[in-house]
Amino acid sequence: MTQSAFQLETFLPYLLNQAAEASSLSFQKAYKGKYGMLRTEWRVLFHLGLYGSMTASEIGARAKLHKTKISRAVQRLTTRRMITRARDEADRRVEHLTLTPTGRAAYADLRQIAERYEAELVAGLSPAEVQALRRALIKLSEVRAVSFT
Amino acid sequence: MTQSAFQLETFLPYLLNQAAEASSLSFQKAYKGKYGMLRTEWRVLFHLGLYGSMTASEIGARAKLHKTKISRAVQRLTTRRMITRARDEADRRVEHLTLTPTGRAAYADLRQIAERYEAELVAGLSPAEVQALRRALIKLSEVRAVSFT
DNA sequence: AAATAATAGTTGTTTTTGTAACCAACAAGG
């Protein structure tokens, strides 16, 4: 009856979720506990920290986040005085987001934590394994819509 | 100032999430559209389909899902007549969950879809790459609590 | 045998997310 040996343990979407959740969860504790941040807020903070001033939709395009999620993350980060918003005078729909000194300090701190965390995470893998993993993950995340009927 | 070259694009928790979300999302459409199922329900269904009769907490332990999530998934699957619950007579706290014929049919169908989906997903990767990916993901998901202060 | 703790599972409440509708500003076509 069961001709193919399907296994949940090796099914990629399942496996990806397990790994992603396991790694996110323990890391999340750092920024949640320290700055009361949510994952989306962390991402926005890091985008601004890394790329400087950006608009909400630029962040959305890069991080593949929905605009409502970003809108809310920006609100919360703004009330926490981590980012400032500035209307573009040429096109008054867009807002340029920038980190405040507070935001930059949080970013610098969290960035170090991120680096240490990642080092700890890949401790059980060889550099070659890590490189192969990254490459495969990048390919998979680029697959926008798998058509399989 | 910036001594190390941190990049968001290669940061593993970020990358894992991107890949997991991308792959989950398109796959989810299949079972959501066809059976109105949520991800937790899909997982419960597959656990029962693969391992036969199980209790809620056995599923929880294996899938690393919280018991409330399972409880509600079981409720929904029960009202959809996909699983039946039977009290254990020896220990009347536990319930044994089993697929109904309807549930088995859905499982068989979704399992085929899962297999085809996965095949499509890894189409851009070599068998060796897939194997390496699986191995790395398994290692990462086994990392329960990374201690990095 | 109580009393206490532990386990299986449920229910209630609060957060967070998803989806759709919306407003304002700009762009293009007639």
Added chain:
DNA sequence: CCTTGTTGGTTACAAAAACAACTATTATTT
């Protein structure tokens, strides 16, 4: 211009997840 369409972003409402408290039953301790 002035309708129509598009884009950047917010808001409102519905769905789902997280978290805590709870019931019922079994195990353990004294």
